Structures are given as structure tokens and as C-alpha cells.
Amino acid sequence: MIKVEHLFKSYGKHEVLRDISTTVESGEVVAVIGPSGSGKSTFLRCLNLLETPTSGKIVVNGADLTDRKTDITKVRQRIGMVFQHFHLFPHMTVMENLIFAPTRVKGLSRGEAQAKGMQLLERVGLRDKADVFPSKLSGGQKQRVAIARSLAMDPDIMLFDEPTSALDPEMVKEVLAVIRDLASSGMTMLIVTHEMKFAREAADTIYFLDGGRLLERSSPDRFFARPETERAARFLEQVL
Amino acid sequence: MRIPKYGRILASLVCLTALAVCFFVPGIGRDAAAEQKTLTMGTSPDYPPYENVDAAGSGDIVGLDVDIANYIADKLGYKLVIAPSDFDGLIAALQTKRVDFVMSGMSVTDERKKSVDFSDTYYQARNTIVSLNDSPYENLEELKGKRVGVQLGSTQETVANGLPDVQVTKLNKIPDLIQALKANRIDAIILEDAVAAGYVGANADLKFAMVPASGDDEGYAIAFPKGSPLVPEFNTVLNQMKQDGTLQTMIDKWFGTQTSTDQGGKGGLNFAKLRDYAGYLFRGVYVTLLFTLVSAAFGFVWGAILSLFKISGIAPLRWFSTVYTSVFRGTPLLLQLLLFYYAIPQLFHYNIPALLAAGLAFGLNSAAYLSETIRGGILAVDKGQREASLALGIPYRTMMVSIIMPQAIKNILPALVNECVALVKESSLVSVIGVADLLRRANVVQANTFLAFEPLIVVAAIYYALVLVLTSLARLLERRMRRSD
Numbered sequence: 001m002i003k004v005e006h007l008f009k010s011y012g013k014h015e016v017l018r019d020i021s022t023t024v025e026s027g028e029v030v031a032v033i034g035p036s037g038s039g040k041s042t043f044l045r046c047l048n049l050l051e052t053p054t055s056g057k058i059v060v061n062g063a064d065l066t067d068r069k070t071d072i073t074k075v076r077q078r079i080g081m082v083f084q085h086f087h088l089f090p091h092m093t094v095m096e097n098l099i100f101a102p103t104r105v106k107g108l109s110r111g112e113a114q115a116k117g118m119q120l121l122e123r124v125g126l127r128d129k130a131d132v133f134p135s136k137l138s139g140g141q142k143q144r145v146a147i148a149r150s151l152a153m154d155p156d157i158m159l160f161d162e163p164t165s166a167l168d169p170e171m172v173k174e175v176l177a178v179i180r181d182l183a184s185s186g187m188t189m190l191i192v193t194h195e196m197k198f199a200r201e202a203a204d205t206i207y208f209l210d211g212g213r214l215l216e217r218s219s220p221d222r223f224f225a226r227p228e229t230e231r232a233a234r235f236l237e238q239v240l
Numbered sequence: 241m242r243i244p245k246y247g248r249i250l251a252s253l254v255c256l257t258a259l260a261v262c263f264f265v266p267g268i269g270r271d272a273a274a275e276q277k278t279l280t281m282g283t284s285p286d287y288p289p290y291e292n293v294d295a296a297g298s299g300d301i302v303g304l305d306v307d308i309a310n311y312i313a314d315k316l317g318y319k320l321v322i323a324p325s326d327f328d329g330l331i332a333a334l335q336t337k338r339v340d341f342v343m344s345g346m347s348v349t350d351e352r353k354k355s356v357d358f359s360d361t362y363y364q365a366r367n368t369i370v371s372l373n374d375s376p377y378e379n380l381e382e383l384k385g386k387r388v389g390v391q392l393g394s395t396q397e398t399v400a401n402g403l404p405d406v407q408v409t410k411l412n413k414i415p416d417l418i419q420a421l422k423a424n425r426i427d428a429i430i431l432e433d434a435v436a437a438g439y440v441g442a443n444a445d446l447k448f449a450m451v452p453a454s455g456d457d458e459g460y461a462i463a464f465p466k467g468s469p470l471v472p473e474f475n476t477v478l479n480q481m482k483q484d485g486t487l488q489t490m491i492d493k494w495f496g497t498q499t500s501t502d503q504g505g506k507g508g509l510n511f512a513k514l515r516d517y518a519g520y521l522f523r524g525v526y527v528t529l530l531f532t533l534v535s536a537a538f539g540f541v542w543g544a545i546l547s548l549f550k551i552s553g554i555a556p557l558r559w560f561s562t563v564y565t566s567v568f569r570g571t572p573l574l575l576q577l578l579l580f581y582y583a584i585p586q587l588f589h590y591n592i593p594a595l596l597a598a599g600l601a602f603g604l605n606s607a608a609y610l611s612e613t614i615r616g617g618i619l620a621v622d623k624g625q626r627e628a629s630l631a632l633g634i635p636y637r638t639m640m641v642s643i644i645m646p647q648a649i650k651n652i653l654p655a656l657v658n659e660c661v662a663l664v665k666e667s668s669l670v671s672v673i674g675v676a677d678l679l680r681r682a683n684v685v686q687a688n689t690f691l692a693f694e695p696l697i698v699v700a701a702i703y704y705a706l707v708l709v710l711t712s713l714a715r716l717l718e719r720r721m722r723r724s725d
Contacts, residue, residue: 048630048631050627050630050631073633073634073635074633075633076630076631076632076633077632077633078633079631080631081628081631083624083627083628083631085624087622087624087625087627087628088628089625089628089643090647090724091646091647091650091721091724092724093724100632100634100642100643101632101633101634104634104638104642105632105633105634105635105638133723133724133725134724135724135725146628149632150631150632153632153633159631
């Protein structure tokens with residue numbers, strides 16, 4: 001469970017997030033949408049402290065991230081994150097990417113980690129790529145490996161930061177399929193995305209951000225049919 | 241699988257450094273453990289027949305001075321230890337008490353008397369003028385307006401400086417002077433008789449002329465640190481040796497054999513004489529390689545740490561590494577080497593072995609350069625790699641060692657190879673503090689064979705071969721690392 005209270009983030013004078021408060025329940029799938037520059041990615045990156053909030057409080061699984069005494073490394077091990085540009089480790093094979101953190105951080109044996117890695121590759125449809133270096137993969141394949149790498153740590157929460165934005169159109173589908181599969185498995189997820197159709201189908205809740213504020217928080221059906229704010233209505237007009 | 245391989249490479253680097261340090265350090269205990277009291281003699285073993293390395297044979301330092309020193313040490317109940325260094329570093333070695341006394345064909349002069357104490361003289365050498373057969377010089381008057389070469393810090397230097405209207409060239413080693421003469425950079429060399437006879441015997445294009453003995457040449461004596469209690473003890477034994485003819489027997493032994501080293505082809509190069517010294521020269525490869533490996537490994541590890549300091553959030557660490565780099569890059573390496581070698585014994589009362597001092601100086605120096613290279617390599621790694629590692633909950637150290645560094649090193653591999661190649665060649669600087677590396681051995685062979693040029697060519701070829709092997713290995717490594725592209 002994630003609880004955010006009065007979250008502010010600014011770079012110098014520039015305010016990126018203004019007073020965001022919300023709660024994400026266990027098993028909830030949230031799609032974060034909004035125009036570019038609205039603070040979607042910054043909001044997501046605050047949730048595992050890749051960005052340090054200027055003020056406010058974030059509690060993840062009972063751990064207060066803004067408390068200096070909290071061991072953030074430990075908390076991060078329970079939060080998976082998938083990036084727009086994958087960020088696979090280029091000097092390691094796919095399997096090595098998958099087992100690095102489980103063996104080195106969680107202390108799993110190589111054998112255990114590899115068995116689990118194989119299962120995950122099966123799940124994302126890349127069983128035959130275990131011994132390949134990332135440079136040999138397509139964008140869609142890389143992103144699926146990146147998802148598998150995060151899942152290898154057995155996270156409670158998954159964060160997706162525009163997971164399909166850097167992909168060629170024909171590869172978007174295969175990645176969304178994996179995320180959709182994950183969503184239906186009961187994983188708590190936040191997904192920053194521009195794929196409105198996907199957001200509507202896969203998410204339990206839509207967050208609409210604009211100008212650093214969380215303007216709307218509602219179910220997909222309601223949001224896409226009758227947005228409450230005029231700003232959201234205009235946004236939907238532009239993207240649909 | 242490659243993940244632990246990077247770790248293993250790093251771990252083995254660290255182990256290598258540690259091992260190498262252990263390899264050098266036993267020198268500490270050695271002196272203390274000896275059951276007999278020792279006396280350390282400083283000498284510049286490039287001056288046959290007084291002292292030179294028996295490179296074709298045992299590899300020990302031999303000569304008239306060594307025989308005399310051994311005899312005296314034995315009489316006084318000491319065990320003799322010989323510490324070789326360049327001639328112009330001998331007085332410094334005395335003053336810093338690295339050695340107990342110096343015997344190196346050293347003449348008594350007023351200048352030297354200011355810094356050291358001398359024993360009675362044991363031999364009276366005479367000066368000669370060495371010149372080319374084609375343009376011979378017979379006496380000092382003829383040298384007017386000419387270019388004259390002498391060994392730096394020698395009494396011949398004083399003689400040359402006293403001549404009117406003469407351009408004096410001072411070089412460290414006699415073979416260098418011979419080369420300068422043959423290359424027409426100088427017109428004549430002032431050299432003492434026994435040494436001159438050796439070189440003229442081995443080089444058919446040279447000749448020498450005796451210079452009349454001057455009153456102020458006080459002959460050769462043993463030098464001691466100021467106020468050394470050893471002086472009267474040595475004088476007593478020296479006197480006895482003069483009385484009973486022991487000294488004369490030794491002089492006859494060393495000077496008698498010297499004139500027989502004849503035949504060297506006129507002009508041309510003479511490599512045949514080097515055959516006996518091949519083994520001796522090649523053992524220098526081991527010293528040079530070991531030294532390079534140790535300083536490269538040490539420099540790399542320390543450089544990597546410094547580069548992490550430079551990108552750290554802790555200001556004092558950043559300041560430290562910045563100042564460190566600035567100092568070590570801003571002063572000559574040779575100077576750092578000499579400072580380490582001579583200053584550490586004075587400051588820490590630890591008689592640092594030459595090879596350890598050199599490894600330390602080179603490693604510390606190399607680290608200054610490498611820290612900048614590595615820093616650049618780290619900054620060139622996509623910052624997404626760092627974010628992905630953080631998001632996975634990988635601790636900082638593991639991330640740096642296993643994720644960031646391997647990629648950084650791949651980026652900077654060509655620069656690292658450059659640094660290693662530079663180290664191989666710079667390692668020749670250690671010869672100035674007496675480490676028997678390749679270049680030092682070439683100097684020894686020069687002194688023994690009286691051949692100025694040929695040993696240098698051989699050693700240059702060896703250096704080149706070493707660098708070729710090194711670059712080929714680096715290419716293999718690079719290909720291996722590029723596998724993931």
C-alpha cells in the first residue's frame with residue numbers, strides 16, 4: 001500500500017509537483033495520464049525516491065520514505081521500476097541481468113535465481129534469449145527483459161515510467177500484453193502512459209495530472225466518459 | 241558467466257597488489273635478522289676496475305674498492321653489504337645515512353670535505369685526456385676553446401672547470417661520455433687512467449694521453465658521514481694494508497688484468513661481446529615487468545578510489561583528490577622517485593628498499609593520471625544504469641564495482657593501455673636509484689664491455705618487444721569486452 005500526503009517537489013523556483021495526496025491500495029492498478037510536463041514521471045520517481053520530495057510524506061508498505069532513518073535500499077528492493085529506455089546492463093547477458101540483484105542483494109543461490117529467471121523469461125515469452133546480450137534484442141524484447149528483471153526481485157509494487165514510449169509501434173502490443181497480464185495477477189502497479197486505450201482497459205483507477213496537481217482521480221469508465229474538469233476534457237479531446 | 245568474472249578480475253588485481261607488496265617488504269626484516277653486524281657501502285658500479293657488476297658471471301659487484309672494503313670490514317668484524325646507486329647520489333646517500341661509507345673511486349676534494357669525512361687515501365689516480373684518433377689532444381692547453389666532457393660530480397669536473405675558455409659537458413655515466421665523444425658532441429673527455437685504459441682498449445677509434453699529476457689531487461679515499469666513529473678504525477686497517485703489502489697486491493690484481501681487453505673492430509658495432517651478458521640483460525625483463533605490473537595494479541586501484549572521491553558528495557574527499565592529482569601531476573616523476581627514496585628513511589626511520597620506493601612513487605603518480613581517466617569513464621556511463629541499479633535496491637558499492645566500473649573501463653580501455661605502455665617505458669627511471677631493471681643492466685654491460693652503444697640498442701629492442709606483447713594482450717582483452725556489443 002502507498003500513502004502520499006501533501007507531496008511537493010520543486011527544482012529551484014520551478015514547482016513540478018504541488019500538494020499531491022492519494023492512497024494506492026494493495027492490488028490496485030493505477031494509470032497516470034496527463035499532458036507532457038505535468039509531473040507524471042516525477043510523481044512516479046518520488047515513490048521510490050529516485051527524486052527526493054521537497055516536502056510531504058510518502059509511506060510505502062508502512063515505511064516512511066521521507067524519514068532519514070528509513071533504509072531506502074531495502075524499501076526499493078520491494079518496488080520494481082521499469083524505465084522508458086529499459087536501462088538493461090549492457091555488459092551482462094539477459095540471464096545475468098535477471099539474476100544479478102537476486103543473487104547479490106537478496107542472497108539467492110545461483111541455481112534458484114536461474115530457475116526463477118527462466119520462469120520469468122517464459123512468462124514474458126523470451127525463453128530462448130537467456131544467453132543473449134541486450135544489444136542483440138529489439139526494443140520490445142529489451143523492455144520485456146527489463147520487466148522480468150524487476151519481477152525477479154519479487155516486488156510488492158511495480159512502477160512503469162512510460163514503458164512503451166520509446167518503442168516502435170509494432171512492438172508496443174507485446175509489451176502491453178505483458179503488463180496487462182501482470183495487472184490481472186493482482187500486482188499493485190502505477191503506470192505512466194500515453195496509451196489511452198490500454199489505460200482504459202487495464203487500470204482500476206485513472207490519475208489525471210496537470211501542472212503538478214492531481215486534478216482527477218476516478219474509474220476509467222467515468223473518466224473517459226465524463227471527465228470532471230474542463231482541463232481533462234480538453235486533454236481527452238486532443239489524444240482520442 | 242560474466243558477472244562474477246568482473247568481480248574476480250578486480251579481486252585478483254587487489255590480491256596481486258597485496259602479494260607484490262609482501263614480495264618487496266621482506267627486505268625490512270632482513271637486516272635486523274642478520275646475526276652479524278653489517279656495514280653498508282655505497283658505490284656506483286660502473287667504474288671498472290674499481291667497481292663494476294660481474295654481469296657475465298655471478299652478478300655481484302666486484303673490483304678493487306670492493307676487495308679493500310671486504311678486507312677492512314672483515315678485520316673490524318662486520319659483514320659488508322653493498323648498495324649500488326649513481327655516482328652523483330652517493331654523497332646524498334651518506335648524508336641521509338642510507339649507507340655507512342662510500343667507496344667509489346672517489347677523490348678527496350675541499351668541496352666534498354665540507355659534507356663528508358674522508359679516510360686516508362688508498363690510491364693515487366692520474367687524469368688523462370681521451371679523444372678520437374682522428375683529432376687527438378695531448379695536453380690540457382690544447383683543450384682551449386674546445387668542448388670537454390666529464391662525469392658529473394667527479395674530480396675531473398673540477399679540473400675541467402679550472403681550464404680557461406673551455407665548454408664543459410657534464411654527464412652521469414662514463415659510457416654516455418664515450419658516446420658523446422664518438423658522436424662529435426664533445427672533443428675530449430678528462431678521465432682517470434685505469435678507466436681510460438679500459439675504454440681505449442675496447443674502442444679502437446679512441447686514444448688517451450696522460451695529464452701530469454697536479455699538486456691538489458689528493459687521491460682516492462673512503463668517505464663517511466660527518467663525525468663517523470668508523471674513520472679512525474678504517475685508517476688503522478688501511479695503514480696496516482699499506483705496510484704489509486696487502487693493498488699493493490690488490491692493486492696489482494685489478495690493474496694487471498685490465499689492459500688485456502683488446503680488439504674491438506674499428507668503427508661499426510660490436511654485438512659479439514654482448515653474448516656473455518644476454519642472460520644478465522634478460523633477467524632485467526623480469527624486474528621491469530614485475531615493477532610495471534605492481535605500479536600499474538596499485539595505480540589502477542588507487543586511481544579508481546580517487547575517481548570515486550572526485551564524484552562523491554563529500555566535499556573534503558573531493559578536495560583531497562583534487563589537490564592530490566594537482567600535486568602529483570604538477571611535479572616531475574623522477575623528482576617524486578628521488579624524494580620517496582631519500583626522504584622516507586629520514587622521516588620514518590624505515591630503510592625503504594629501492595624497488596618498493598619506486599613501486600610506491602610510480603603507483604601514486606600513475607593513480608593521479610588514472611583517476612582523471614576513470615572519472616571520465618564513469619561519467620560517460622549512461623545515468624540510467626545508476627537509476628536502474630538504485631531501483632533494484634543494489635547498494636552503492638556493488639553498483640559501482642559490478643555495474644558502473646565494468647562499463648567505464650570498457651570505455652577507457654585504450655587510455656588504460658596507453659598508461660601501461662607509458663609505465664613500461666618510464667620504469668627505466670628506477671635505474672637512477674639502483675634498481676637492476678633493463679636500463680640499469682644496459683649501463684652495467686656498457687661499463688663492463690667498454691661498449692657505449694650496443695647494449696642500449698639491445699635493450700631498446702627488448703623494451704619495444706615488451707610493449708608489442710602488451711598491446712597485443714590489450715587488443716585481445718578489448719575484443720573480449722566488445723563481445724556484448
